Amino acid sequence: MSTQTELKGKTKTYDMAYIGICTVLIIICSWISIPTVIPFTLQTFAVFLAVILLGGKRGSIAVLIYILLGAIGLPVFSGFKGGLGSLLGTTGGYIIGFIFSALFMWLMEKLLGRKLWVQAVSMVIGLLICYAVGTVWFMVVYTRNTGAVGLAAVLGWCVTPFIIPDVIKMAAALGLGNLLRGRLFKALGN
Numbered sequence: 001m002s003t004q005t006e007l008k009g010k011t012k013t014y015d016m017a018y019i020g021i022c023t024v025l026i027i028i029c030s031w032i033s034i035p036t037v038i039p040f041t042l043q044t045f046a047v048f049l050a051v052i053l054l055g056g057k058r059g060s061i062a063v064l065i066y067i068l069l070g071a072i073g074l075p076v077f078s079g080f081k082g083g084l085g086s087l088l089g090t091t092g093g094y095i096i097g098f099i100f101s102a103l104f105m106w107l108m109e110k111l112l113g114r115k116l117w118v119q120a121v122s123m124v125i126g127l128l129i130c131y132a133v134g135t136v137w138f139m140v141v142y143t144r145n146t147g148a149v150g151l152a153a154v155l156g157w158c159v160t161p162f163i164i165p166d167v168i169k170m171a172a173a174l175g176l177g178n179l180l181r182g183r184l185f186k187a188l189g190n
Contacts, residue, residue: 026043026050031080034165042169047101049176052177053181056106056110064102067098070086088141093133101126104125
């Protein structure tokens, strides 16, 4: 009986450690800005990597903790920003969209397992969900603060320039996540 209790305690400790590490990874990747014509961060890469590496439940928890840390004011978002103002601003919906992406990936994992094709499809749909949440949010906040804006304009500002970098980040997260997960579980004897 005590061996089973010890095993559960050890598993919870590993879970908390991995969730914490992936939360920190998301934070660090949010701070890394790739200087192109339109700069982008590695935030999306880290969100997808967390879910691929840890699985839907633990990965979603890591993403949620990241968002909550930012909401309480810690400078975890891109540009070392934090606070409710960052989440309630025009681009805050894209950050909130990360949790919906992670939850969708978790749902796909529950329904169809962790096969490579399931992960790839869930990442693509998860990214589309993030884009949708963020775009609607942007339009609402922008209209309230500045004036009406069309969908085509918002997509041109906030989505289209990021599609190719996001596809590259998804492919990298898929490959690296599965490689690391295999090695991680092999090292732990699972």
